[in-house]
Amino acid sequence: MVSSFEKKFVLHLPSSTENLALIRDFVSKIGAQAGLEQGQVSMIELAVDEACANVIEHAYGSDQTKEVIVRARLNEDTIEIQVEDTGKGFDPGTIEQKELTKLIAERRSGGLGMRMMQMVMDEVQYSIKPGERNELRMIKRLKRS
């Protein structure tokens, strides 16, 4: 059933880290329009930045001819963000969530973005079909200002 209040937004853009600022602005404007707390908007912006940076750098290997799609669906209680790509995909189960101290000892920083998304969003789900369509769906339950 469709909620009594629901808005949908979509952003298509070339796969380049240069566009991360545009993506953050997109999320920020939606959050402001919906009257969300600034702190909460900042955290959603961060999660979407992380998701898109992973797509741009890992799924597409910084190939700027590819396209990243960000969809946002806002209703009274939640904001749902979906990030889509047609890149090489990955198995989220194989990404080890090591202690930070271990990563530091190994002089590595991999997997931080995924960890960040899981920390700041209420739900994070992947649907991976490499080369066809990969989707990352994140949900945040809302607090309004």
Add this chain to the structure above:
Amino acid sequence: MANSFAVSNAQHGEISILMLDGFLDAHTAPDFEEAIQKEVNAGRTKVVVNCEKLTYISSAGLGVFMTFIEEIREAGGDIKICGVIPKVMQVFEILGFHSLFDIVGDVPQAAAKFAEGAEGG
């Protein structure tokens, strides 16, 4: 513009101060990485990262700190972080950076931390 970023460098005795300004994300993190790499290459391993003008950080920026900290500490130095605004501090705290790095109010306090370390041997 919401993706501008700059890093500038000042030398105070043996302490290198890197001032970050703007948005540190996957697009701009290579600039920060290059700035720290220059310090390491020059053997300057007492580094203060002044974040008072840093308005945004994502994991790409945090990853730069993580990549270098072990090498710098092994060389007898450290990275002290100062001047962090609340929005950026929240991101540091999400990943537990406050327990892994000295994060202090300003550059003099960061310099004092280096002095304490030197006294403590």
